[in-house]
Amino acid sequence: MAKLYGSIEAGGTKFVCAVGDDNFQVVEKVQFPTTTPYETIEKTTAFFKQFESNLMSIAIGSFGPIDIDPHSETYGYITSTPKPDWAHVDLVGLIAKDFNIPFYFTTDVNSSAYGETIVRHNVNSLVYYTIGTGIGAGAIQNGEFIGGSGHTEAGHTYVALHPSDAANDFYGTCPFHKGCLEGLAAGPSLEARTGIRGELIEQNSDVWDIQAYYIAQAAVQATLLYRPQVIVFGGGVMAQEHMLNRVREKFTSLLNDYLPVPDVRDYIVTPAVAENGSATLGNFALAKKKSEHVR
Structure with missing residues (x-):
């Protein structure tokens, strides 16, 4: 059988x-x-x-x-x-x-994180974020999921407001929190700021730098909290190559060499599993x- x-x-x-x-x-x-x-x-x-x-x-x-x-x-x-x-x-x-x-x-993000460790040679500590209509993250350390009485909710951690959002009193779209990562960086926040659906926004729009600023903060949080070997960003928002490069640049600036990390091109990546x-x-x-x- x-x-x-x-x-x-x-x-x-x-x-x-x-x-x-x-x-x-x-x-x-x-x-x-x-x-x-x-x-x-x-x-x-x-x-x-x-x-x-x-x-x-x-x-x-x-x-x-x-x-x-x-x-x-x-x-x-x-x-x-x-x-x-x-x-x-x-x-x-x-x-x-x-x-x-x-x-x-x-959680779905834990499943994704586990799948990513399977295809990455000698990687058993990894954080996987999905940046789409919502934001979630799964963290694996030494092959085991991070979590005690329940799973983590990394999408609802608070982040520092981008100066543009602060000037416009924009605190995100989350119905539970003002100023959390999901409310400020998930797909719906793009339309809330611009009135345009994310997939229709030009690549040279300033809104992508705002988005990348928050996602880079998530990468800094993951680095400081978990010290993973790799941070993987999946989801529709990160499907565009220009976003990955923006996040890497802002991460490097925000971390400011506080901790040693691998080459950012190997450290902050998109999923290795196709489709x-x-x-x-x-x-x-x-x-x-x-x-x-x-x-």
Whole structure:
């Protein structure tokens, strides 16, 4: 019997479901919009039912906040998300009830971080940020996720305001915090400042330097807190090459040689896994690890 492992990348915009083999090669993959919990979970279950006889385990990397404490009454739940209809949804329980296999549950950025360590030679301490419609980060130190009673929420750390935002009394778009990284640097902040969707803004616009200023602060925070070998920036905002170079330049200026870091071109990078596949690869590996642990 060929062993298969399942991956669910549960995003706020779309779900990406896949099954992979022992070598973490994708056997089949599907994606669909994140609509209501009932409709989305029904599609998820139907996809994996096709492979049930060979499926050893499933790993879920989800948007959050989520409860990852196995001893908690709400383990497996999406908790206080602002996404309509998804707050306090028992994501793991609603999927797992239809399968007699182990499940692994973490954040989508943790899954991506884990996937990135698999393809990077001799890297076992890494921070992965996604900069898209929201901002999240997963940190791995010596091969283990950072987190205690719950997962980190690096997207909601406070950052110093850019002088332009301070002059315009712009404190971001986050409904919870004024002046947090997500509110000031996620995709919606671009349109909030300019009235133009991010993908339509010219590369020479000053707004990109404002954006890079905040993302560079995130890199400085990660450096000071975790001392990783690599910082990976994924997500739609960082898909443009000019953004990566801007962030590197501002990071170098902000850190000001306080700590030794590798060459910035090797230290601050974009994902090594093609086609946004970091989370899927990470989930395959986490699912395999989970299945071997419970034998």
